[in-house]
Amino acid sequence: MSTLEIRDLHVAVGDKEILRGVDLTVRSGETHAIMGPNGSGKSTLAYAIAGHPKYTVTSGSVLLDGEDLLAMSVDERARAGLFLAMQYPVEVPGVSVSNFLRSAITAVRGEAPKLREFAKELKAGMDALSIDPAFAQRNTNEGFSGGEKKRHEILQLELLKPKIAVLDETDSGLDVDALRVVSEGINRFRGLGSSPGEHSRGSGDTGVLLITHYTRILRYVKPDFVHVFAGGRVVEEGGPELADKLENEGYEAYVRDARKAD
């Protein structure tokens, strides 16, 4: 069992306050969707949790199983079991996907996986995500299409098996087929097979924070809780039905209220 606990989190970029008191608890086995309009601070939340140096936590706390995540380096956070799939994955020129993933696994597990076992794991992961085998030798994220970048993020997720996964707009820029493949990967990771009879490799002992602008992915990856983000705060919370409401009504009312509260 794991718990990510975010308490009254305030985050600034430079001297501009972006997150203004976020409270959120994610436990193993739960999937939380964070939904909100562009600019509401969703990525800022993801970066702050992961430890991006540009995002300054001015007050509040983030605990993973009671440990102060904010006191840890980015590496330590990953070793503690946190994973962030970025909205805009970065290119790593000169480092192949295969080497990148083996290094990441080594860093997180504290020892290098045996080459043969790693090759097997990598192949299984790539097969499951319908990724071309030649992909393993390409430079990480260099010239990848939007869909390839997102599949690569899910491949990392499946290989690293974090306790808590923060997925920032993993659905953006995907066509319907890629969205289905990526969603199935997330569901395998959650320990929930997405089609009848499908073998799931996850343990169900993981928590997912799924950040998205659109409700589309939530048809495939069913959230247990939905949080609406506006103006750097959670302004409404509910179950999956809240996503349906957002699909019909949009974010307009929340944005108006957030402005009024300023």
Ligand code: ADP
């Ligand atoms: P979302 O992911 O919900 O679209 P972001 O967290 O990306 O929102 O952005 C929230 C606000 O913070 C925006 O006004 C954005 O311009 C600002 N912001 C985020 N990151 C930076 C940055 N690195 N430098 C300057 N402003 C930033």
Ligand code: MG
């Ligand atoms: Mg955005």
Ligand code: MG
């Ligand atoms: Mg964003």
